[in-house]
Amino acid sequence: MPLTLYVATPSVLHRLHPVTKLGLLVAFIVASFMVDRPLLLLPLAATVGGLLVVAGGLPNVRRLRVMFLLVFFFTLFVWTLFYQSVLVPTYAGFLFGLSTAIRLATFLAAGILFLSTTRVEEVAYALGRLGLPYTIGFTLTLAFRLVPVFFDAALSVVQAQRCRGLEFGRGGVVARLRRFVPIIVPVLIGALRRADRMAMALELRGFNSGRPRTTYLRARAGPADALAGTLAFATAAVYVGLWAAGIGTLTAHP
């Protein structure tokens, strides 16, 4: 089971500089919080959706469709019934719910767009370029690499203990919690042992070699980055402008 959203088939978006991709993500999120009117949010949602198509990220959206639908309709439903009232549907509530639902869906889609086109190493690299210390970025990368390994080990442990008659669903809270000990101990000890070996393997590969580190991958930004960066900036600027002019808020235009 793939645990990451990265789409291996490269697209124009994949080839953008990691910092540009991070910039696009931030621009879309900022823009989506600037206005409340559903009509004004739609172009933004459409842009993100279009880019998802370009990036080949639609299968990821399909994978997470339940989450999308849940978030969208739950938000719409709750705000419609509870906006300035309790359990009474209002038109204002419906509008606000709709805008919040679109905003959250856009927000999610922008995140998926980012993760579909950006490897965790690129995220670390982008954060590094923005001043985050290398070790923090590297730890992030390592964590991503270890998630599936950890997951597999935990699955084995659960099965191994089931074979010894361990059942989870019985007894009171304390008894249930106690039953996690036979799961957590082997998983943790296994992780510690592996971490030990990993530390050795890291140094064998020259981590801490005492020589200055070089950077090989994607250090250069191209014309596409200039274009994407401009678009990101323009999008955020337009939406901030709408907000500053008071155009985007619902109360001004009921």
Next chain:
Amino acid sequence: MSGSAAAIAVRDLGCTYAGAARPALDGVTCEVPAGALAVVMGATGAGKSTLARCLTRLVPCFLPAELRGEIRLLGQAIDGARVGELAGTIGMVFQDFEAQLFSTDVTQEMVFALEHTGVAPASIPERVTRALGAVGLAGFEGRDPTTLSGGEKQRLAIAGLLALRPPIMVLDEPTTDLDPTGRAEVFDVLGRLRAERLSLLVIEHDTAAAAEADLLVLLRDGRILASGPPAALLADVEACAAAGVRPPDVSRVFAALGLPSPPLDVVAAADQLRARGFVPVAPVELPPPAPPGPALIAVRGLGHRYPDGRRALAGVNLTIGRGEFVALAGPNGSGKTTLAKHLNGLLAPTEGRVTLDGRDVADLPLETLAQRVGYVFQDPDHQLFAATVADEVAFGPRNLGLAAAEVEARVTEALAAVELHERDADPFLLDKGARQRLAVASILALRPDVLILDEPTTGLDFQEQQRMLGLLDRLHAAGRTIIIITHTPWVIAEHARRVVLLQGGQLRYDGALRPFFADERLAAEAAFRPPEVTHLGRLLGCTPLTVAELVTWLGRGA
């Protein structure tokens, strides 16, 4: 650094780990000439890994220890160096390939060492391409390491170091966790590195790998027991046994027949035996296989699809009788473990059914299944958690809600069966063989009729393997049904009574051992090699399963 210096020169090396009573290495002196392949063998605790770790400075940099003596790599003393400083000089990979990969993409993995040792970005692409090509992973650049097979992961770990172009590589049991295909891949890489004149030091349990070496070093209790050309050492059955190494079958056959200097090559051995007039006389009528007892487990039309749609098993039919000893064989990914996990309800069939004594396994409650079909996982560390050995074994019986006296009786019985006597010892401080036996004991305490063991001999040295297999033989003799998943041909030949071969999720063979090992086409297709003695026998016109058999048959003919 002179051109004639040995790649590795170790003089009077001693190593005592912090807090240890006795030295892990004591007075070790050896030399690996440039471009040579040295293989180090020995029992667990002989000091093999310690030697490798001293060469790369993991000892004492990571594992505090007191070192004596001198180590020179390419003529340069390395004392005082940090591990990372030696990265371009000596590379090292080890058994756990998962712990040696850090990236989510093959190129990133390859670039890692280069970036960290300050290699100029301009020369990186060529180095990556060359190193990936050297391990046969050209074209894998964009792959996610989690999607690779074990053999591919281990080769990627090797390539990640090769990119630094170290003149020396150390490989500490690189193939222990791999299936025969993965092993062959890694050995193939070793051959290529040798052709490129890298100096190699390999720690291995398998004598077949040692036969290829320029130099074989046998370690015992931290000292060199013997060292020299492998032909001489591997011929010495007693020296091998003393070092805790399984002697090659050919050497054992020659020793039993009183013949000198056995060759390392099976074909050459067959020629010599023929030339000396040895003609095997196999009994005309082989003893008929014991009829299977009453059906205990019945698998009918079993199919399994993973949630992602991948088909793991299809149309498997299998009946296992009470008291059988069955080996499940097949390459990794062939469905062995998936099949075994259906037998005790860890996995539910997506097609077909599995019954135990006529009742559908899917309908049996967990406690019943745990007491009927025991399953010992491959890695004992996936289940050990208690503070003492006795508590570990008591965990299962306590889950069943048994009375304290009964729990105690079962703990005593199970520990006696596996010959573990340190009831109060901490399970995590036991060695691998003892942990493996403890895992078996913790299942035995549930008194299951059927015992399934997933690769019970993997990662154990020869003595521990013998001990584990002896335990299984005893349990089998006492009436238990034993099912083992294994890649090791001699384990099947010497202990199982029936073999079930899976390939691509389907049953390829189910039946007696002799016809199985005699079928060369099947073996080739399933990437399976018969034991050396069987191969030797086949060349002479018979199909022995054990050295003793062949020796008897040859003795009769001579």
